[in-house]
Amino acid sequence: MKPPPFEYYNPTTVDEALSLLAEHGYDAKPLAGGQSLIPIMNFRLAQPAVLVDLNNISELSYIQPDEGGGLRLGAMTRHHQVEHDPLIAERAPLIFEAMPMIATSQIRSRGTFGGSIAHADPSAELVAVSVALGGRFRLRSQSGEREAAASEFFLGMFATLLEPQELLVEATFPAMPARTGWALMEVARRPHDFALVGVAAVLSLDDQDRCQDTRIVFLSVGDGPVTAHHAAEVLRGQAPTPELMRAAAETAAADDIDPSSDIHASAAYRRHLVKVLTRQALELAFERAKL
Amino acid sequence: MKKSIGERIKRTEDPRLLTGQALFVDDVNIPNMLHAAFLRSDYAHAYLRSVDVSEARARPGVVAVFTAEDMGDDWQPGPPLVSPPPTVEDITFYSRRQVPLAKDKVRHVGEPIAVVIAESRYIAEDAVEDILVDLDPLEVVSDIETALDPNAPLVHDDLDSNLAAHMIQSKGDYQAAKATAEVVISRKIEIDRGAAAAMENRGIVADWDSKSQHLTVWDTTQAPIPIRNGLAARLGLSESQVRVIAPFIGGAFGPKMMMFYPEEMRIPWISIQLGRAIKWIEDRRENFYATTQERRQVHEAEMLLTREGKILGVSHTFLHDSGAYDPYGLTIPLNTESHAMGAYAVPNYFSDLTVVFTNKILTTPIRGAGRPQGIFVVERLLDLAAKELEMDPVEIRKLNFIPPDAFPYEQQIIDQAFSPLIFDSGDYQPVMEKAAGMIGYDQFVKEEQPRLRAEDKHVGIGIVPFVETTGVGPYEGARITIEASGKINVATGVGTQGQGHFTAFAQVVAEQLGVDVKDVNLVTGDTAQFHWGTGTFASRGAVVAANAIHASALIVREKVLKLASKLLEAPEEELELEDGYVRVADIPHLSISLGDLAAEANPLRGAVEPGTEPGLEATAYFGPKYGAIAFGVHAMIIEVDPETMMVEIKRYVVVEDCGTVINPLILEGQIHGGVAMGIGNAYYEQLIYDENAQLLNASLADYLIPTANEVPRIEIGHFETRSPLNPLGTKGVGEAGTIPVPALFAQAIENAFPDHDLEILEMPLSPNRLFELLQEKESEK
Numbered sequence A: 001m002k003p004p005p006f007e008y009y010n011p012t013t014v015d016e017a018l019s020l021l022a023e024h025g026y027d028a029k030p031l032a033g034g035q036s037l038i039p040i041m042n043f044r045l046a047q048p049a050v051l052v053d054l055n056n057i058s059e060l061s062y063i064q065p066d067e068g069g070g071l072r073l074g075a076m077t078r079h080h081q082v083e084h085d086p087l088i089a090e091r092a093p094l095i096f097e098a099m100p101m102i103a104t105s106q107i108r109s110r111g112t113f114g115g116s117i118a119h120a121d122p123s124a125e126l127v128a129v130s131v132a133l134g135g136r137f138r139l140r141s142q143s144g145e146r147e148a149a150a151s152e153f154f155l156g157m158f159a160t161l162l163e164p165q166e167l168l169v170e171a172t173f174p175a176m177p178a179r180t181g182w183a184l185m186e187v188a189r190r191p192h193d194f195a196l197v198g199v200a201a202v203l204s205l206d207d208q209d210r211c212q213d214t215r216i217v218f219l220s221v222g223d224g225p226v227t228a229h230h231a232a233e234v235l236r237g238q239a240p241t242p243e244l245m246r247a248a249a250e251t252a253a254a255d256d257i258d259p260s261s262d263i264h265a266s267a268a269y270r271r272h273l274v275k276v277l278t279r280q281a282l283e284l285a286f287e288r289a290k291l
Numbered sequence B: 001m002k003k004s005i006g007e008r009i010k011r012t013e014d015p016r017l018l019t020g021q022a023l024f025v026d027d028v029n030i031p032n033m034l035h036a037a038f039l040r041s042d043y044a045h046a047y048l049r050s051v052d053v054s055e056a057r058a059r060p061g062v063v064a065v066f067t068a069e070d071m072g073d074d075w076q077p078g079p080p081l082v083s084p085p086p087t088v089e090d091i092t093f094y095s096r097r098q099v100p101l102a103k104d105k106v107r108h109v110g111e112p113i114a115v116v117i118a119e120s121r122y123i124a125e126d127a128v129e130d131i132l133v134d135l136d137p138l139e140v141v142s143d144i145e146t147a148l149d150p151n152a153p154l155v156h157d158d159l160d161s162n163l164a165a166h167m168i169q170s171k172g173d174y175q176a177a178k179a180t181a182e183v184v185i186s187r188k189i190e191i192d193r194g195a196a197a198a199m200e201n202r203g204i205v206a207d208w209d210s211k212s213q214h215l216t217v218w219d220t221t222q223a224p225i226p227i228r229n230g231l232a233a234r235l236g237l238s239e240s241q242v243r244v245i246a247p248f249i250g251g252a253f254g255p256k257m258m259m260f261y262p263e264e265m266r267i268p269w270i271s272i273q274l275g276r277a278i279k280w281i282e283d284r285r286e287n288f289y290a291t292t293q294e295r296r297q298v299h300e301a302e303m304l305l306t307r308e309g310k311i312l313g314v315s316h317t318f319l320h321d322s323g324a325y326d327p328y329g330l331t332i333p334l335n336t337e338s339h340a341m342g343a344y345a346v347p348n349y350f351s352d353l354t355v356v357f358t359n360k361i362l363t364t365p366i367r368g369a370g371r372p373q374g375i376f377v378v379e380r381l382l383d384l385a386a387k388e389l390e391m392d393p394v395e396i397r398k399l400n401f402i403p404p405d406a407f408p409y410e411q412q413i414i415d416q417a418f419s420p421l422i423f424d425s426g427d428y429q430p431v432m433e434k435a436a437g438m439i440g441y442d443q444f445v446k447e448e449q450p451r452l453r454a455e456d457k458h459v460g461i462g463i464v465p466f467v468e469t470t471g472v473g474p475y476e477g478a479r480i481t482i483e484a485s486g487k488i489n490v491a492t493g494v495g496t497q498g499q500g501h502f503t504a505f506a507q508v509v510a511e512q513l514g515v516d517v518k519d520v521n522l523v524t525g526d527t528a529q530f531h532w533g534t535g536t537f538a539s540r541g542a543v544v545a546a547n548a549i550h551a552s553a554l555i556v557r558e559k560v561l562k563l564a565s566k567l568l569e570a571p572e573e574e575l576e577l578e579d580g581y582v583r584v585a586d587i588p589h590l591s592i593s594l595g596d597l598a599a600e601a602n603p604l605r606g607a608v609e610p611g612t613e614p615g616l617e618a619t620a621y622f623g624p625k626y627g628a629i630a631f632g633v634h635a636m637i638i639e640v641d642p643e644t645m646m647v648e649i650k651r652y653v654v655v656e657d658c659g660t661v662i663n664p665l666i667l668e669g670q671i672h673g674g675v676a677m678g679i680g681n682a683y684y685e686q687l688i689y690d691e692n693a694q695l696l697n698a699s700l701a702d703y704l705i706p707t708a709n710e711v712p713r714i715e716i717g718h719f720e721t722r723s724p725l726n727p728l729g730t731k732g733v734g735e736a737g738t739i740p741v742p743a744l745f746a747q748a749i750e751n752a753f754p755d756h757d758l759e760i761l762e763m764p765l766s767p768n769r770l771f772e773l774l775q776e777k778e779s780e781k
């Protein structure tokens, strides 16, 4: 379990990193926390000829308030920084809630926000949470910068809009509207494992306690984050009674997902968990929205 | 005399281990050392047409590449690891042993085909990718249940079928008993494969010094002496030319026994060929493909009872998965048989064992070693019987225990060593009662559980007794020397893999010589220090090795007393050994230190008188007549989330009777580790193979080992029934923690779903499987 030979570069600025990526193109990979990339290289599943280490680019590591109550996170912000940051707890409690569910504290001390997003594991909490929160990502290459909504950024299993010469530099999250509740529920074999199924829910109420906007996004049930459009439709404009939330959960399990079976969970068990977790997540989000 | 045995002494080896100061095989670095990497088969079953290593040999940094062809006459299958079964009637056994590098055919994924030796492991792994191998895939024997189909492919072409062994054992007259039995419980029961998954993988460093014509081998083996002897024989060297050192080892659990793994045989051979030191450290992926596994069996099992719940008989016809080879003979399935009657007086027993070859890595004992399967079978049948008879699970067990006055109790079958299975001593009922009391069984069942059930909580309780055959022969030995410094040096042949030997064995010495355990220096697992014995396995260290150390300490004590009596001019009976001194009991200033005494015993002037020996030293051996039978009861309370199938262990109680306890702290540590492993076997750890015998979860991301999160606090009670078979009265405990856990889980989970009539007849379970089982019951409703 040793990687094949590779060249290693250790830039200290984003511009330097971008020029290395421009030079080496498809042969190069950025190295963030290395918690996903290094094991893959040790298994020889990825054999990049060039590694561009981002760990010494201090300009990529920050958590800042954005105008209007939003948030900006640099790509190299470590999971454990996000986990313990009061601004995150205040402005993006869904992200705050997700952090302890990601791997172990050892892995969170190295792994990065940007690495998690760029890696686009369909089981990653931050992937689903970013979509549920309406997050946006800033991508930069030598030829310029562009922005993508989280809902459009993820293309499938480990696939994103990122071009080989491009870096993810920042994630932004808008302020949560008033009367908005959130919840993240998941079932994992052991607390630090990738979830068998997870669901992130964000629910906004109008002044009559009716669902104005609901976003339900699943992890580990498809090739990427899976948004429950049918279930959201069931709730739209309705008061979320227990019966209605149950119905929405059933709709999600029946119509919004097409899970596959693997060694840890059959499709039927995953569907069942989606039903259970969606109901629980909606109930909790509703409770929180009413506060 | 101050007592040392039985003291809760903290392990003296831990500061070294915990601060990274202990030597492990991978810490051995020798100038000019080379590194090895193996090319392994990707197929479970294939003809090996050709291997082209020319490109690998040409890669810069590569020193050599070997295939089976390159080994010439040195290519030979490994030796049998246990004595093959006696050729008596009723036993069929075909011996097929693992090969050093595959020739003609590969028989499991991970079987080594070629080995690259290079300046670094990185280069060696790069060169492995340069090798062109032509494998012609064959149909695969992927499971024991289809292995004997008439048209099944053959793992070994020279055999008529995949039958590895067949054997029948019986006691009483099972068929006659069945004719009169009022209750007959029959079920199919399955246990699947798991891994030992030690924290440290295997590793070996071999260093051939051509000038001194001497081979030194550092090996993660549990049995350095047999490995030395076997290596010497295979390499054409004298035993004195080979030194095997088993330094600290990060867990072993069975697969590191005297295996003569292909790598273990090849690396020393290559070191001699090249005249260079060679290191090979197994990586985690190799550990899943090339280190032995265990547990898969399928039983058609049956229990006969009276209406009152008295067991009349147990029978099981079962298949045991040997994997591709069977160097370990029948050890595991015979252990299963030794435990299939549990702790009960069973008058009639019938067992029909069939061992089959499959295209998987071979199975050899892993902590538990066939015992968890036997206990699972008998305890499951008994639970089902209790349900049918509407009896309390605790009561039906008490009714059937072997009574205390029946010991020694002859089981009338043979054990894994082909000797009669005899239970030496025990008193089972009080242990069961103690466990039930500790977990509050009656109160939970009568009050708490009904209250929680009313709150819609799915809580279940389980309580399961088990026996453990421990401390088998042949023998171990030890040499104890009192040094002039006053330190005591102890050398023994067994290796150490975390058991706390340095402390427990020191306590046995301290008990006789009246010294502090810190002044006892133990050397284990170095054949240059001690070269008689077999190794650490089968829960035998505290029985066989500790009693050898005890025997040798007694002789040294005699020598001490004799010499001190002469020097202090006092009769031996008036002397006492304390704090490193020999004193005249009532005249404390009349004393001499053990160090001074040792110096006196090794004089610089004068001759050694005929019939005497210099020094205060003795070597002694111990071999038990037969194994000592330990006993214990585990109990637990769980809560299952009926929506997610997640199981939470609320309480876990163990009461253990392993005879004399040398160090309760170490004993409890053994139990904690064993229970953790058992929890893995019950709910987490399953090796999942597909129909091509490809392992689907060959990493620790997918093969789930319980962590501190999944292992509950364990409350432990002790009970001591001394073994009459050895002077210390000890019984083994190394595997105890693991044995009853699957049976316990099954009982507790069934108990948590009283309305579902759930039957758990398989292990390991998982949330997904529990969901399926409950769905089946729902749809039956």
Ligand SMILES: Cc1cc2nc3c(=O)[nH]c(=O)nc-3n(C[C@H](O)[C@H](O)[C@H](O)COP(=O)(O)OP(=O)(O)OC[C@H]3O[C@@H](n4cnc5c(N)ncnc54)[C@H](O)[C@@H]3O)c2cc1C
Pocket: A029, A030, A031, A032, A033, A034, A035, A036, A037, A038, A054, A075, A076, A101, A102, A103, A104, A107, A110, A111, A112, A113, A114, A115, A116, A118, A119, A121, A123, A124, A125, A126, A162, A166, A167, A168, A169, A192, A193, A194, A195, B701
């Ligand atoms: C045992 C274990 C358990 C885990 N459990 C979980 C879990 O439960 N939930 C979870 O979400 N994650 C889990 N992870 C993954 C962990 O969160 C990783 O840290 C994360 O997925 C990747 O982050 P990283 O910084 O380590 O990225 P790296 O491993 O360094 O990189 C991952 C990929 O992203 C690319 N990349 C990284 N940064 C950028 C960038 N700025 N721009 C463009 N491309 C970039 C890399 O080139 C690489 O392809 C687990 C990991 C391990 C080892």
